[in-house]
Amino acid sequence: MKMRQNHPFDTKNCFVPTSDIIAVEETEFNKKQHNIGKWQKMAKPHAFTVYYVKKARNHRWRCSDVTFWCVDEHLCNQWIQALKELLEMQKSRPKQLLVYINPYGGRRQGKRIYEQKVAPLFSLASISTDVVITEHANHAKDNLFEVNINKYDGVVCVGGDGMFSEVMHGLIGRMQKDSGIDQNNPKAPLVQCNIRIGIIPAGSTDCICYSTVGIIDPVTSALHIIVGDCQPLDVSSVHHNNTFLKYSVSLLGYGFYGDILKDSEKKRWMGPMRYDYSGFKTFLSHHYYEGTISFQPARHTLGSPRDKDSCRTGCYICKKSEQQLAEQHKECGLKREEDEEEWKVIKGKFLAINAVNMSCACPRSPKGLSPAAHLADGSADLILVRKCSRFDFLRYLVRHTNQDDQFDFSFVDVYRVKSFQFTSKLSEDNESNVTDIGKKRFGQFCRDHPACCCNSANSTWNCDGETLDSSAIEVRVHCQLMKLFARGIEENCKGEAAYSQSSIEQLL
Numbered sequence: 367m368k369m370r371q372n373h374p375f376d377t378k379n380c381f382v383p384t385s386d387i388i389a390v391e392e393t394e395f396n397k398k399q400h401n402i403g404k405w406q407k408m409a410k411p412h413a414f415t416v417y418y419v420k421k422a423r424n425h426r427w428r429c430s431d432v433t434f435w436c437v438d439e440h441l442c443n444q445w446i447q448a449l450k451e452l453l454e455m456q457k458s459r460p461k462q463l464l465v466y467i468n469p470y471g472g473r474r475q476g477k478r479i480y481e482q483k484v485a486p487l488f489s490l491a492s493i494s495t496d497v498v499i500t501e502h503a504n505h506a507k508d509n510l511f512e513v514n515i516n517k518y519d520g521v522v523c524v525g526g527d528g529m530f531s532e533v534m535h536g537l538i539g540r541m542q543k544d545s546g547i548d549q550n551n552p553k554a555p556l557v558q559c560n561i562r563i564g565i566i567p568a569g570s571t572d573c574i575c576y577s578t579v580g581i582i583d584p585v586t587s588a589l590h591i592i593v594g595d596c597q598p599l600d601v602s603s604v605h606h607n608n609t610f611l612k613y614s615v616s617l618l619g620y621g622f623y624g625d626i627l628k629d630s631e632k633k634r635w636m637g638p639m640r641y642d643y644s645g646f647k648t649f650l651s652h653h654y655y656e657g658t659i660s661f662q663p664a665r666h667t668l669g670s671p672r673d674k675d676s677c678r679t680g681c682y683i684c685k686k687s688e689q690q691l692a693e694q695h696k697e698c699g700l701k702r703e704e705d706e707e708e709w710k711v712i713k714g715k716f717l718a719i720n721a722v723n724m725s726c727a728c729p730r731s732p733k734g735l736s737p738a739a740h741l742a743d744g745s746a747d748l749i750l751v752r753k754c755s756r757f758d759f760l761r762y763l764v765r766h767t768n769q770d771d772q773f774d775f776s777f778v779d780v781y782r783v784k785s786f787q788f789t790s791k792l793s794e795d796n797e798s799n800v801t802d803i804g805k806k807r808f809g810q811f812c813r814d815h816p817a818c819c820c821n822s823a824n825s826t827w828n829c830d831g832e833t834l835d836s837s838a839i840e841v842r843v844h845c846q847l848m849k850l851f852a853r854g855i856e857e858n859c860k861g862e863a864a865y866s867q868s869s870i871e872q873l874l
């Protein structure tokens with residue numbers, strides 16, 4: 367059996383784990399191939415090609431191939447058969463996927479990206495697909511409540527964080543509905559969603575993809591889906607007055623990121639650039655908001671937001687949380703301890719309140735809003751940026767783009783939490799004085815100090831790129847509520863540290 371690799375770095379030996387094989391196909395020899403070199407002398411050769419994942423730099427994956435050939439047809443068929451049987455044994459691989467494409471996300475390239483880069487790979491891997499090109503917002507979400515979901519091994523969304531959020535709401539909502547769980551009850555134990563979601567990035571920020579794969583690259587994401595990766599993800603539920611508002615997996619941001627989102631929605635025609643434009647405008651406006659934040663610290667998890675190491679593939683801290691979750695499920699009859707745990711209360715004037723379930727790394731900020739946040743530890747990092755000068759706020763923002771610690775400022779506090787609540791001063795005042803209509807209607811900016819940037823209007827919550835209607839919210843992190851076709855960011859850079867059993871032992 368002879369081997370030939372189809373790329374310029376031909377080597378004599380090639381080691382490919384079965385888990386990295388994408389497909390095995392019989393290869394037709396054409397006349398031209400037959401007439402070169404030593405094959406000329408042979409009887410009709412038989413060949414098969416193995417397509418496999420080739421890992422390139424910066425977490426990028428590509429489909430490579432290697433062709434084996436020989437004169438013995440029977441031997442060749444035996445190899446094809448044996449390799450196909452090995453592939454059949456990879457039980458976590460999807461066979462049937464439901465795909466939603468947002469044709470208007472990001473630079474409006476979703477349909478082209480899927481058809482040119484992703485569909486050919488799915489077809490090579492013998493994955494059948496039902497494809498829906500969305501016609502309006504919430505199309506995918508509503509559709510997920512109607513389809514025969516058990517027919518599919520996963521759902522793929524082609525778009526940005528907003529599109530992912532829609533699909534996630536459809537799936538989690540469908541799961542709770544089928545299990546008779548009332549989503550409006552903030553304390554309801556939600557049912558885990560085992561149907562994995564794959565993200566083909568074609569949006570504006572694509573933070574969820576970047577934070578779980580390490581790169582925004584449709585081919586890499588398609589290959590993670592094909593090999594059947596599985597990454598559990600924490601999800602926060604957001605409620606107001608016993609009414610369910612939304613779920614969040616990446617950023618829940620009030621003040622700076624809420625204001626950027628609100629302004630940028632009017633500039634959708636600008637594409638991803640709208641965030642730079644609105645970001646600059648919001649930075650100049652320098653509005654701060656008064657309110658009270660109460661939270662329950664996450665005591666069950668080992669890490670802290672100031673850790674130097676990040677969550678990486680096979681993260682030990684996330685595995686520990688998975689074990690704790692399994693134990694909790696066994697003891698589900700017992701009273702939940704969280705109700706008894708203490709609440710910390712902080713009142714203040716904030717430029718930004720950010721709660722992140724993951725690092726929120728994205729191309730704009732490769733280390734993210736909270737570099738040590740974990741994908742699946744059952745906690746969120748709550749970042750409070752208090753009123754400070756424009757210059758200091760700029761220093762804080764710039765640190766998201768370099769190696770300096772963005773939490774090392776007197777006006778920034780960060781806590782690892784499992785739940786929190788926020789009420790703006792404005793709504794507290796309105797509740798205590800409902801007759802003060804003038805304050806409600808005309809209180810846009812502080813009338814006493816027009817130049818001081820304090821804002822007596824509320825900001826908006828940015829929930830994974832969607833705005834929330836209420837400023838007063840109650841948030842609870844649900845450990846590993848859903849799963850992605852991903853494996854977390856792989857540790858492939860020299861000198862890059864991550865949590866391992868030994869580093870944890872040193873910590874303890």
Ligand SMILES: CCCCCCCCCCCCC/C=C/[C@@H](O)[C@H](COP(=O)(O)O)NC(=O)CCCCC
Pocket residue numbers: 526527528529569570571572573616617623626627641642645726728730731734735763764766767828829830831832
């Ligand atoms: C002087 C330069 C300072 C630059 C600092 C930049 C820090 C950026 C951190 C970005 C965190 C992003 C968190 C993710 C948010 C997304 O869910 C959301 C919706 O995404 P999509 O649906 O793909 O459009 N995106 C945003 O809210 C935009 C944030 C814009 C930040 C400038």
Ligand SMILES: Nc1ncnc2c1ncn2[C@@H]1O[C@H](COP(=O)(O)OP(=O)(O)O)[C@@H](O)[C@H]1O
Pocket residue numbers: 467468469470471472473499500501502503504505524525526527528529530532568569570571572831832
């Ligand atoms: N066909 C459609 N027309 C308009 N909006 C849509 C459509 N399909 C999905 N959406 C909505 O578009 C929003 C943004 O989509 P997304 O793919 O995240 O793009 P971007 O990253 O540019 O914001 C999502 O909230 C989603 O609900």
Ligand SMILES: [Ca+2]
Pocket residue numbers: 600722723724739740741742743744745746
């Ligand atoms: Ca988390």
